[in-house]
Amino acid sequence: MIAAIATPHIRILAILPEIVLLGGAILLLAVGSLVQRQLRARLATVCTLVISAAALGVSLWQWADVSGRGPFTAVDHAVVVDGFSAFVNVLVSCAIFLTALVADGYLRREDVVGPEMHVLAMVSASGAMIMGSANDLIVVFLGLEILSIALYVLAAFNHRRAASGEAALKYFILGSFSSAVFVYGIALVYGATGSSNLAQIAGFLSKNVLASDGLLLAGMSLLLVGFAFKVAAVPFHMWTPDVYQGAPSPVTGFMAAVAKAGAFAALLRVFVSTFGVLRTDWQPIIYALAIVTLLLGAFLAVVQRDVKRMLAYSSINHAGFVLLGLEAASGRGVSASLYYLFAYMFMVIGSFAVVTVVGRRGDAAHDIASYRGLARRQPLLALAFAVLLLAQAGAPFTTGLWAKLQVVLASVDHAIPLAVVAMVSAAVAAFFYLRVAVLMYSPAADVGTVPGVQAPAEDARPLGSGAARAAMATEGDRTKAETQSEPLVGIGAPEIPPTRPVWTGIERNVAVLNRLNASLLLDGDPVTLGPALGTAARDSGETLDVTAVRSAGPLKVPPLSAAAIGLCVAVTVVLGFWPGPLTSFAHHATLLFLP
């Protein structure tokens, strides 16, 4: 006798954004194989833009529905639709839209035709959406895996680049490890509470006091490890620089925005809402994680020469800021975190869009020296990048300021030292953002005329160098990127020898300014700067192939990338001047949070 399987009633609106993305992805894959090769690239981009716009529309519909009728659960309480999930869906839809714009130019440049990248991105994005709306730990895991597996492939997408493959492999191995830990955590929590449903766990915890809660706490710890890996919190961050550097630049931007958003969404929901009663247990851990994440992210970014790597560490620093909101474990903190994720999404996708463009064919030119004099060659691009970097630094009149302000305000209520550490890390971080901005606006040094200029040791890093050179230099999975040292000095004014007369007027000030400038722009050749500062590059083998850089020709900005960058800058600046709409969006999303 065949037993009827009870299928739950499914309210389509609850999972419509995911359906739109996944269905669109499958449709695109099918259509892509039917049309001519020449048409494929354009068609894929257009389709993706339409699908993501549709997903955005549906997400906003969800938002309107939730605003009107309140939150509800669906699919047998496995999925929740509330302001929070609608917010995440809106965020992810925007991210996929922008990424499609950026990826178009990248794919053409790298001569990779076909819809696969867009398809994978959409699948991955649907995973993030599922994480945002999951009401069950298993569903969280499902979303996590959908998000991650697509990302592993995306990281390896440029098969012509060895670094890309290396990144994907590292990401995959470490990601599998952390997923295993996560599943173990689910199992322990289930063992302790008898359910994997978030609402039921919360209900259980509110009604019962466990005599021995070791099992539950251990499960919670393992869940936290899984999440911390995804959001790249120290000490689970070590994959980040390698993967961010190795993955194709548009993918890196997407990864930074969407993977962080999805993982943080689930993390906030699980910990603030479900494990809210146990906050005294997990808050100290988040506190410690936030501190090391903030500081290490900022500190290590300072010593990077590779812009993608620098932005990877900066994303770790940003993750620390979002953790501040989580640590507060209050409505204010959650809304601050949501705001931060939303603002950061535009900043980071825009930044990596610029990096994609400047990186040129083969994703090769990511050394900080490539940015010298960019303002002369591409004034608008340089301006946009400067704005985005300043926004990441938290400059006024950008969303970056409001984002940092809100998380710090949420944190300062009860954890003043943490807020202080956050501000210190922001000050340190300002240095490396400003360094790139200053470099772009300093005159392009004609490196070729300086005889015997040492290369900025590009060859020493398998990651981020040209494909051919990387192939030569790769030795196993080892990357020397971290063993290379760059001159770093003079965040402040240089020291003045005490014997020098101090009161010699304006000449002295000019000299100090010149020295300050010289020491700030550390793309400088190690010959002139390195020894003087006592930090000569240790392993600089070859000389820089100046002619190769020159023969690359003028920098071309694809129109769609320009549109993406323009959108990101516009949102960052307009909402920076007029923060009301987005703050109230995040605020209401938190208010409509289904506990």
Place this chain on the structure above:
Amino acid sequence: MLHAAFLMPLFPLAGFVVLLAFGRRIGEPFAGWIGTAAIAGSFVSACVTLAGLAGRSSAARSLTCSVSCGTAAQPHAFFTWISVGGLHVKAAILLDPLSMTMCMFVTGVSMLIHLYSVGYMKGDRDFTKFFVYLNAFVFSMLVLVLANNLLVTFVGWEGVGVCSYWLVAFWFHRDSAASAGKKAFIYNRIGDVGFLLAMFLIFSKTGTLTYVSVFAHRHLLSGGGTATAAVLLLFLAATGKSAQIPLFNWLPDAMEGPTPVSALIHAATMVTAGVYLLCRVNPLLALSPDAMWVIAAIGGATAFVAATIACAQQDIKKALAFSTVSQIGYMVLAVGTGAYVAAIFLMVCHACYKGLLFLGAGSVIHGLEDEQDMQRMGGLRRVMPWTFVTFLTAWLALAAIPPFSGFWAKGDILTNVYGKSLPLYALGLLTAFFTAYYMSRVFFLTFTGRERWRETAPDGRPPHHSPHEAPWAMRAPLVILAFFAVFAGAVNLPWVHVGTLDTWLGPVFGSRLFAAHQSAGAQVGLALGDAVVAIAAVLVAWRLWRRSATRPALEPAFLRRVWYWDNVYDAAIGRPGQALARAYAVVVDARVIDGAVNGAARLVRSTATGVRRVQTGYVRNYVLGIALGMAAILAFMLSRTWWS
């Protein structure tokens, strides 16, 4: 009619805004006319308000107004400026006979000097800018005078300070003007610190800054020297603004500004703000007889020192500047005596005749193509008859020759001081002698004797050719002010007891007013003494300076160099300060601050270089990192269950 009060500051504000926005387009001379018209409007409003105020009974003449008027108990305010904790500051006008008197002569003199400036500043590169500043100044001055609380007074106080700075340094392309502006500003800042501290002290004790409330709660200030401290701090502010010892040195340097500025700001109005402030807070002064003695002594000393210095100046504006310092010294002496009405009386008369003197000097300077050295003047009475006659009246007024206004005003002060303290009276009388002497010297050197401007100067500058009388726009104010210089004394004649300044201002000061009840005989005797001293001094000067222009014996370096006052400051404060700054630049800035900054950078670098070694690139190391982190978290969590 009282409703016109708020128009007084509004007119100059409107003039300021209009000239600031469109001044360049309006251009010369209409910008000047607009500026003048704005002040004229202000003056008319002041007259209307005065009529309204005079129509009320003497007990009901203290009002707190905005666009309408309320009593002190039910104030009408424009808006609440600050409302933080216990501090509530409202922008409102305090209208009483004292502020009304100030407004009358401030707007009146300002109007005449604006008119004069249209002629004087003709052809200047920054003609419109001059009137922008001048209107801004009058607005600030009226805010200062009309404010109903200390903080808004302070806003006006700073406003006139900054306008003074702009106007002293108006010709900033000259180094001397630029540094004079800085000097004026810095000296005033020292005084401002006193003002701020006084406000802090008063607020901390009484919890309010509104004059009426402070006075109502002034018993909270008494005891423990609080009142003395508050009064002396306010007096420090007054010494800065009103150029008294020890902060008087900036005023002579401020003569680098255009002459109308010297007349308006540095003779008639702004520099008397300190005296006004002290009169305004007279209930506090009454709490501290000690502080009043200090004020009186400083005033007397300033009057004397500045008068002696004025005797030896070659520059006509410098001589007048020291004369201003000396005259304000008299006013401060009167305040210290408690003779507030006498102080205000001298202030009004002084505004007329000193403004006139400066305008006359400006006319001379204008006619002689910017010549200020009295050695190169002489005999100008024939070429500048209008200037000569008006200057003559001002001279006699300042020299306190009866029946000119100065005689009555100064006589009033000296009579009161005589009742208070004989030594101070003697000092005042001696100063009166010097006053009449230096003023006569200036007059004789300028208008009589040889026409030295026809000769080549000792330092080789060519002679001036055609000195000319000023245009009518400059002459008209001279004539009007001359009228007041002669007759302003009529407002407070000693033998009249109805409708005088005494009866008008009396209710403001009440019983705190020092009243030296001299017998009629004693009063006549004192007046005769004053007159004799003044006439004797004029005669001495006539003998000495009518024909000769150089008498080195009478101009010792000690006096020419201002009692070496600047040198003392330079040696005691300037040089040690610079040495300290240099030391700080080398030690604190270069070592400590830069050291901290570079040290922080080095810390970041060394930490980062240390930590980055962990980032080996090997997946196994990364996994180890995750495992260790996980172990740490688990250990912490489990420690909570086991140990709790």
